Amino acid sequence: MNMRISDEVDLESDVRINKSLIDVKSLTRRFDKSIAVDDVNFSIRQGEICAFLGPNGAGKTTIIKMLTGLISPTSGQISYQGKNYDPGQISLKKMIGVVPQHNNLDKELSLAENLYVHGLLYKMRGKQLNQAIVDSLEFAGLTEHKDRPAGKLSGGMKRKLVIVRALMHNPKILFLDEPTVGLDPLARRKMLSFLTKINRERECTIFLTTHYIEEAEKLSDRVIFIDQGKIIVEGTSQGLKKHIGRFVLDIEKEELEQEFFADRERAQARLMKLGNIPVSIRETTLEDVFVHITGTRLNSYV
Structure with missing residues (x-):
């Protein structure tokens, strides 16, 4: 079952959310005899914040891994702006920013050095790279900590650094897997505000997975419920309620x-x-x- 429920406010009429960025058709992923993702169909619209909401083990992380090329689908189709997604195609990879569930910073390197290494991986050099580091630290409010070892940051600051690192190459969509896991309630609220700022000021589409109800309710333009590998319903928060x-x-x-x-x-x-x-x-x-x-x-x- 994949039921779509609309609210009085139609997302298609939102100027920010008017085109399909990603289309997923009959996506399935098997691991040996178990089915982690079972014939799912959905679209992610350009400019929206879309939350995949479901329990642990529902298939949320597996879907993100397929959408970002970390694993291949068993069957089904993923297309970005109408083009079949090929993880080896550089132009498509540059559209994507990925924030993993757990912080994978180099704890011994400073904030600026962590960003520098990441920029090199995306073939950024010289003035472009230096400016991206300055802009990223400023955007996250971390400039005064730029020379501090990443391992000595608070949990919320580490999370911000991981997120702006994924934005350095100006992706069109940011994938976040459980973005506030491990954060205290105050840090979680600040993180939700930060993600809204990214969506509005960077004009970046956001796709996140979470099992925190209030996170999806406060942040998302649209929610997709997933359970046991299947999408069961989708719609706006108000429309679903x-x-x-x-x-x-x-x-x-x-x-x-x-x-x-x-x-x-x-x-x-x-x-x-x-x-x-x-x-x-x-x-x-x-x-x-x-x-x-x-x-x-x-x-x-x-």
């Missing part, structure tokens, strides 16, 4: 029961009929959407 009801009653019986309503007034009317049963009203979350569709909580996997 509206589909099942904007308000939910948590009814505390022997097992928690939930009922969804289009507006608070209907939820309140239902509450009044439940008598002395413990019950609360709240706004629907993307976690509720996932539970409603799959019958399982995201957090039960992680």
Whole structure:
């Protein structure tokens, strides 16, 4: 099943998000007898922030590895701006910036030296490379730390350095695998603001995987739910929540029961009929959407 749910705001009408950058058709990846990714179809639009949301082991990282050429699909097609993706084609590789799940900085090198080495790998030289280093450090707010060993940075600062390193060659799309994993709540909030800044100021499309509900809800133009290697539903955060009801009653019986309503007034009317049963009203979350569709909580996997 691959169900698409739209909100009142059509992404196609957004000036920033008006073309398909990547198209994925019937993408499948097998490892021996197990299927990690099972016949998925989706598109990533130019200029959007799109989140793949699902539990650990759902296939999110495997999809990123295929989209960035680290592993080959068992079957299916990946195209960038209408051209079949060939990992050996330099022009296509330059379109992509990749931020791995774990920081892979050289801890002994300074911030500037880490960026310098990365720039050389992308054949940047001379004034172009030096300016890219200056601009990257300034953009991340790390200029005053440029000579400091990367290993002595805080977790949030290391993550920022890894991200701006991936932006040095001005890619059209930035892939991030669990960008805030291991960060404390304050650092996570700052990281979400930083990613929004990249999307707006660098005009860079962002595709991220996460199992943090609030991350997808706050950051993304569009969310794609994936579970057990299959895409189960996609749409805007508001559209997905509206589909099942904007308000939910948590009814505390022997097992928690939930009922969804289009507006608070209907939820309140239902509450009044439940008598002395413990019950609360709240706004629907993307976690509720996932539970409603799959019958399982995201957090039960992680």
